[in-house]
Amino acid sequence: ELQLVQSGAEVKKPGESLKISCKGSGYTFTNNWIGWVRQMPGKGLEWMGIIYPGDSNTIYSPSFQGQVTISVDKSISTAYLQWSSLKASDTAMYYCARISTLSRPIFDYWGQGTLVTISS
Amino acid sequence: EIVMTQSPATLSVSPGERATLSCRASQSVSSNLVWYQQKPGQALRLLIYGASTRATGIPARFSGSGSGTEFTLTISSLQSEDFAVYYCQQYSHWPPITFGQGTRLDIK
Numbered sequence: 001e002l003q004l005v006q007s008g009a010e011v012k013k014p015g016e017s018l019k020i021s022c023k024g025s026g027y028t029f030t031n032n033w034i035g036w037v038r039q040m041p042g043k044g045l046e047w048m049g050i051i052y053p054g055d056s057n058t059i060y061s062p063s064f065q066g067q068v069t070i071s072v073d074k075s076i077s078t079a080y081l082q083w084s085s086l087k088a089s090d091t092a093m094y095y096c097a098r099i100s101t102l103s104r105p106i107f108d109y110w111g112q113g114t115l116v117t118i119s120s
Numbered sequence: 121e122i123v124m125t126q127s128p129a130t131l132s133v134s135p136g137e138r139a140t141l142s143c144r145a146s147q148s149v150s151s152n153l154v155w156y157q158q159k160p161g162q163a164l165r166l167l168i169y170g171a172s173t174r175a176t177g178i179p180a181r182f183s184g185s186g187s188g189t190e191f192t193l194t195i196s197s198l199q200s201e202d203f204a205v206y207y208c209q210q211y212s213h214w215p216p217i218t219f220g221q222g223t224r225l226d227i228k
Contacts, residue, residue: 004163035217045156045207047217061216095164105211106154108175110164 002026004034004096004111011117012086019082020114022096029077030054033099035107036070036081040092050099051079091118122146122213126206126220132228135198141223143191143208152212155184155193158222159204167206168193195225203227 007021022034035050049060053072060070071080079096094114097107123146133139143153151171156164166175168184171191181196195202208220 044221045209045219047215047219059215063216097164100166100169102169104152104169105214105217106166106169107156107164107209108166112163 002098002109004098004109006094006096006111006114009115009117011119013120014086014088014118016086017082017084018086018116019080020094020116022079022081022111024077024079024098027098030074032101033105034072034079035097035099035105036068036079037095037097037107038064038092039095039113045095048081048094050105053077053079086116086118088118088120090116092116121216122149122210122218124208124210124218124220126208126223128223129221130224130226132226133198134228135200137198137228139195139198139202139225141193141195141206141225143186143193143220145189145191145210145212147213148188149210149212151187152210153184153186153191154209154211155182156207156209157202157204158207164207198225200227 005023030053033050036048038046048064049070051058051070053074069082096111098109100106100108125144127142153171155168158164172184183194205222
């Protein structure tokens, strides 16, 4: 069964760093791009960026370029989203999602989400 | 950046009735449009891609139509499990990939 399993909820303080993860299974992880999507409380979906696990090629949304880092460890089929200095406005649910084998940015499988709460 | 606008924000429909959700693009996206379903506590689900192609395992009561700037998701006979939030997303001109703000489908 194809799955994307994300790491658990996090509570952090402003200024702290954080790295959340998304582990793929049930398919060849290096063959499909993985994306990250933010959902702020009560709001819609915002695309943050995508990474190709085969060669770590990464494309960021202009809105998130320089604000986060997307990376991957293909040896353990895991993608990451990290912050070096969190802000209260980073409080949100973060989803990873796989881009389909159609190779168009269509997200065919999603993780369950990681809730990140930033509070002093 | 292409802006996606969904309407209405909330739609109240009775079980067994038809629901029609709309999505408009600020410029033509051809047929490069996706619909997703989001339910509380569940992973998002791909429903429709290419504006009208049902994803694997999606019931036939879900259908998508449109091209260019105007798109519609129709659920022909609402089941209890269909009450959720629905998002459209364009993949014609990216980056960035852009989503609509969502339509909440409520039980009337």
